[in-house]
Amino acid sequence: MSKITMTTPLVEMDGDEMTRVLWEMIKEELLLPHIDLKTEYYDLGLEYRNATDDQVTVDAAEATKKYKVAVKCATITPNAARVDEYDLKKMWKSPNGTIRAMLDGTVFRAPILVKGIEPVVNKWKKPITLARHAYGDVYKNAEMQIPGPGTVELVYTAADGSQKKELIHQFEGPGVVQGMHNLDGSIESFARSCMNYALDLGQDLWFATKDTISKQYDHHFKDIFQEVYDKEFQEKFEKAGIEYFYTLIDDAVARVMKSEGGFIWACKNYDGDVMSDMVSSAYGSLAMMTSVLVSPQGYYEYEAAHGTVQRHYYRYKKGEETSTNPVATIFAWTGALAKRGEMDGNQALIDFAAKLEQATLQTIESGKMTGDLALITSIENPQVLNSRAFIQEIASRL
Numbered sequence: 001m002s003k004i005t006m007t008t009p010l011v012e013m014d015g016d017e018m019t020r021v022l023w024e025m026i027k028e029e030l031l032l033p034h035i036d037l038k039t040e041y042y043d044l045g046l047e048y049r050n051a052t053d054d055q056v057t058v059d060a061a062e063a064t065k066k067y068k069v070a071v072k073c074a075t076i077t078p079n080a081a082r083v084d085e086y087d088l089k090k091m092w093k094s095p096n097g098t099i100r101a102m103l104d105g106t107v108f109r110a111p112i113l114v115k116g117i118e119p120v121v122n123k124w125k126k127p128i129t130l131a132r133h134a135y136g137d138v139y140k141n142a143e144m145q146i147p148g149p150g151t152v153e154l155v156y157t158a159a160d161g162s163q164k165k166e167l168i169h170q171f172e173g174p175g176v177v178q179g180m181h182n183l184d185g186s187i188e189s190f191a192r193s194c195m196n197y198a199l200d201l202g203q204d205l206w207f208a209t210k211d212t213i214s215k216q217y218d219h220h221f222k223d224i225f226q227e228v229y230d231k232e233f234q235e236k237f238e239k240a241g242i243e244y245f246y247t248l249i250d251d252a253v254a255r256v257m258k259s260e261g262g263f264i265w266a267c268k269n270y271d272g273d274v275m276s277d278m279v280s281s282a283y284g285s286l287a288m289m290t291s292v293l294v295s296p297q298g299y300y301e302y303e304a305a306h307g308t309v310q311r312h313y314y315r316y317k318k319g320e321e322t323s324t325n326p327v328a329t330i331f332a333w334t335g336a337l338a339k340r341g342e343m344d345g346n347q348a349l350i351d352f353a354a355k356l357e358q359a360t361l362q363t364i365e366s367g368k369m370t371g372d373l374a375l376i377t378s379i380e381n382p383q384v385l386n387s388r389a390f391i392q393e394i395a396s397r398l
């Protein structure tokens with residue numbers, strides 16, 4: 001049988017620990033036997049990031065701009081313990097943060113639905129894709145403790161020196177204050193990414209803020225979304241038969257719980273942080289989530305939603321058997337291969353990605369799965385496999 005050929009390379013970003021081990025297994029067992037895999041390889045493992053003063057992360061993001069599609073393995077974001085463990089020159093920044101900033105992207109996360117792993121919310125039949133704004137608000141705030149009586153004001157000094165002031169509070173005793181901001185450009189990019197992604201998936205887009213209470217700040221988000229929609233997307237949405245729907249955040253939460261799923265939910269930074277953990281836990285497991293960073297220019301970076309699964313890696317290094325779930329990492333590859341196929345008009349590659357996803361889900365539905373899923377499945381007597389055996393089981397179905 002001849003292998004599927006590729007015309008344009010994928011940007012491949014390797015990573016750390018247990019997911020790096022899975023990465024190699026997935027390529028060896030599932031991809032290389034079937035595809036004449038063309039990638040431009042970047043080693044984002046912590047050792048090589050340290051050796052290159054993190055230049056490799058910047059290069060990988062630049063390559064993503066060039067080739068438009070990347071697939072990324074989970075990577076360590078160093079903390080003090082990691083600086084010691086890997087003898088680092090510096091506490092390097094989060095690679096995801098660096099790449100997100102360079103691509104100005106929005107992260108979309110959706111659950112991978114499979115029979116036998118039922119959502120806690122039993123009305124949910126289809127995935128809910130959560131889109132989180134990745135810039136500003138409380139994540140770039142300034143805050144202060146107020147020790148006692150006094151006045152706190154918001155002051156804007158324009159470039160010409162003129163000033164605008166707003167009283168925050170006349171304190172009569174101690175308290176706290178917080179100031180935060182966002183940028184029109186970033187909100188517009190966010191709106192555009194969400195609307196393009198809704199067209200990609202052919203699904204409705206929901207957006208919600210607290211604009212009744214925050215009449216300037218949150219209302220500005222609502223206005224910008226509406227403007228971008230009216231100017232650039234209304235016709236395309238109508239043609240695709242999908243809807244842009246705005247409502248209040250509390251109303252959105254109530255509607256989401258009563259919905260069947262099958263839409264994209266765009267959230268401001270904090271709402272997205274909180275709601276994505278709620279939605280993903282309710283669907284079952286972080287190892288059963290897809291995650292893709294989409295830039296407003298149409299660059300795509302696919303990854304798993306979970307981390308490097310450090311505890312499993314330490315057991316693996318001691319020679320113990322581990323049953324780490326590779327599904328999210330497999331789906332990062334299939335997402336990237338399908339997108340590559342779509343951009344290059346390569347139907348064989350698109351078909352292969354769909355078959356690999358099917359083979360993965362059918363393996364679980366047949367009762368063969370990793371330990372994390374065995375704990376939550378409704379399938380009776382599941383057979384727990386180690387990572388490689390599970391991947392080999394998928395390979396034989398494929």
Ligand code: NAP
Pocket residue numbers: 073074075076077078096286287303304305306307308309310311312323324325326372
């Ligand atoms: P994690 O790697 O997501 O793992 C947390 C726990 O979740 C694991 O200990 C494991 O539980 C379970 N888990 C996660 N993925 C699993 C999988 N595929 N199969 C089975 N179980 C899974 O998060 P972490 O331990 O907080 O972080 C480890 C490292 O990952 C950190 O250095 C962090 O910086 C990095 N990280 C990277 C990314 C990214 O690159 N996108 C995201 C988050 C964190 P049990 O141990 O109970 O089995």
Ligand code: MG
Pocket residue numbers: 273274277
């Ligand atoms: Mg969070």
